[in-house]
Amino acid sequence: MLPALGSGVCVLSRRRDCGEVRATVAGMIRIVVLVLAAAGLVVAAALTTADYLSVADVRLPDVRGVPYADATERLRADGLRVLTYPELDAAAAPGTVVSMTPPSGSVVRGGRTVSLGVNAGAEARQVPTLVGLPERDALARAADLAIGVERVVYVSTDRPVGLVVAQRPEAGSLLDQGEALTIEVSRGVDGNPIDLPDVRGMTLDEARALLTEAGVRRVDAVAADLSFDRPNTVTDQRPIAGSEVMPSTPVTLVYALEGTRVVRVPQVEGQPLWQAQLAIRAAQLALGPVRLVDDPTRPAGVLEVRPAGYTVVGSPVALVVNGPVQDVIQRDLDREPFGFDRVVPGDTSAPPAEPDVPAPGTTTMQADGSRLIPFRFDPSQVGVASLTREPYRLTLVVSDAEGERTVLDRELAAGEGVVTSIRIEGDEPLLQTFINGSFFQAWRP
Template sequence: MDTTLQDPLVGQVLDGRYRVDARIAVGGMATVYRALDTRLDRVLALKVMHPALAADGIFVERFIREAKSVARLAHPNVVQVFDQGTDGSYVYLAMEYVAGCTLRDVLRERGALQPRAALDILEPVLAALGAAHRAGFVHRDMKPENVLIGDDGRVKVADFGLVRSVNNVTNSSGAVLGTVSYLSPEQIDRPNTADARVDVYACGVMLYEMLTGSQPHEGESPAIVLYKHLHEDVPPPSAVVPGLPYELDELVASATARTPELRPYDAVALLAQTRDAHGRLSDAQLDMVPPQALPSEYTGAENRTSVIPRSLTVPRLLPVNEDEPVHHRTSVLETPPPPPRRGRASGGRSRRGPVLIVAAVLLALGLGAGVWYINSGQFTRVPALLAKTEAQARDRLDEVGLETGKVTYAYSDTVKRGTVISTDPGVGSRIRNNDSVAITVSRGPQTVKVPDVDGDALGTARNRLKAEGLQPGMVTREFSDDVPRGFVISTDPSGGTTLRTGSAIALTVSKGAPVDVPDVTGEDLSDARSDLTEAGLKVKIADTRVNSEYDAGQVARQSPESGSQAAEGDTITLTISKGPEMIEVPDVTGDSVDDAKSALEEAGFQVEEDRGLLGLFGDTVRKQSVEGGETAPKGSTITITIR
């Protein structure tokens, strides 16, 4: 059934101007229609918000304000906003209509893309986002569904403005807005602090998906995916597609760093890195064809923009070492009970009155001195040092009156060599003036030599690669006369090659010496089993039997067929015959030769003519080898005698 026929908006005219012709797509926030602007006679896309969201007055107000701002963002790779309005309960955006498909459609159809195609899509996306970031907008819901690819090859980014408005509304309730597969860690953990780097993270995830055909973090529920974004790095795409150049691994790692300060600060910076990586790749690297395995099944649910309750995310800890009003720190358990009241004689004066007054004065003076001490410059906070060079970090610490403590060095695949990975105490921590801050500086990625695992058993080879910090990659199997079955023939890259840790190594494993599969069709089962066993092959009997030209109990067919090659120890499946199918023979005596042959062949028999000397010029069937009405094996030969 065509669901568009049931859509109440199809065929209607919104705001007396936009005729809704067809429904294009349904998302988590709105439905998109193809419409005609009857005033300007042009086709456009009409995004109509779901009624549940449109009923929120604050949301609509902010949505309109954002739509007006984005409408001023003119960029060739941004889907333009023409108009915004309301018609009764409908709140809509009139936007540029792009005839073509989405990046999601491309990924569903093709799976992993060639590096050249992936970069050719990513660069205009980053150009569009870069223009938005420099204009003060953050998309916050970048995903393949929002990347449109026109029939003319142009790439455009859709849905600017809408997401930001929803985010501003939902943040106050502690919810997370977005699409779980592309959410950055800070969107999950600190949604109010999200900036342009959340779009950078999402683009890194999209690049990984374009290069591998699958998403880096998958799970059975949104909560599992959110947890992985918070606690697991995006793996290098070369671990899935061996042979991808390191420049692409580095680009994905930079864009998807879990710490926002380690990512490019906006899409413009990431675009510069992307173009640099693009320029360093050869034509062969750009045009390498990744394995065209089918991509993961997309139900659509995990790729819709949604408001995710905070309860689905990792529980938040209470803040520590932060300046908070005192009442924020108070709990029922901490409040002491009031002291018991003591009675006294009517009209009497307590002797303890002056003592209490003096104590109160001293307490006030003490508290004042404490406040003065705390706020008189005795404490400061550790400044932001991540991603700064060691020299810059030392200078910054000196500027705020702190000493540089112990400096240690560690390898890192994501942090540039010579820049700060972490500090102790952490950035933002409260610390006394003149105290020291220890810093850890990156040595850059660690490199190792690929061990020579040729001739090792597959399991042993994998363990040796992991022990060196490398990832066992794709396994292909080939025949070998020299290497036993299940042992490694070679690796790519080969042993002795220097690589960064985490790189994927493809393995070629032996299937053993090739064995010519003998033809056992028509043989008795015992003879067939003996012939195959002598050839070094195993035998499996199929569960079902079939009719065939062979007698019951003989081999009707085999898989693989004879003439092919198998490895020693491979299994050959045999299907046993039930015997030929018996069918009734038509009576053709007295028929012409042509009619008789036609009737017998249509019944499933082969026909042989016996004319003798007397039937050389005859045309009538005198008799047949199997009389009409009797049965004979299907496909057998019936001889007709002609006179």
């Protein structure tokens, strides 16, 4: 006899109990939930793809030369975002667009950000806020904005040493062309005066330790020379030794860098580009970006050089050159030794070749199959000031098909150069120069 339905006992087929039924139903429910979730993901992906595909492509108009406000309005009307940054262009009107990224004519998606370079104009520039910055950061900030700092005054305050506490003109003011800033830098609270010891000839670390022991609170170091035998040696100090100064007065140490790793950036302002290239290559540096301007109100030739002072061997040097584009000559000098002069056709200012020496950049074939090439070393063009002040030893080593050999080993007076011819064998010779026994440069002619 079968149990009644109300007794709480399932009535099913002969061998299936209630637990099996519940497990089957739960599994079916899970399957249905997973199917619905997958369907939802597919629908969401389809909607997202549809939204992306529905964004229209935009061909960027050319807004260079257009006032900033008009250019921004035009680009935003096309569904684009606009980001601006200042530029200086003497040939463009202030407030106009002088560059754009991506360039005009590019096809981009709606909503893309377009960067516009807006001419800040040379007539007036806005003074940035420098108060509260460390002195070094303040000077770097002014340099980035092409604003000169005419004077740095150190004053006694209770503010941290080295912090800018005042500036003239004030932040937000407009500077006329040629006008510069004056900043005041805290030197801390003054104490009793001290007599500065003479630290010239000491190593940089020894000089710092002695000055600190004497009570000097701030010691700055500036590299202003190269040395092949005594790097990191103090060559000068400011204020001079014996001066009576307050403990908060900054003391600047001038020292020599190791000549085998760093070089002085040559001073090429005012030179034509071809001559600046030669000087940069002769200093074991690379010619970096060259920005050409055509401003008849300024002298022709190189206007700006970055970096200045000293830099690491092989570093790029950026130039701003005033003059027509056609004055630019071939920039690839990799196959010419440092110190060679290149004669520019039609340029009578280029130095002439010496008698009995092949012209720069040329090769003379000999009857035995060897080649005769010119070698020129001018100490005034290699970025090492000590070679123009002190005697030095120049060695030239050639490695070619005949092996390695020394072809020049000469003691030279301060500022004395060498012009001669070198015989080489084979297709891939290597030339190396050494100064006072230290490696200086190498090249393949």
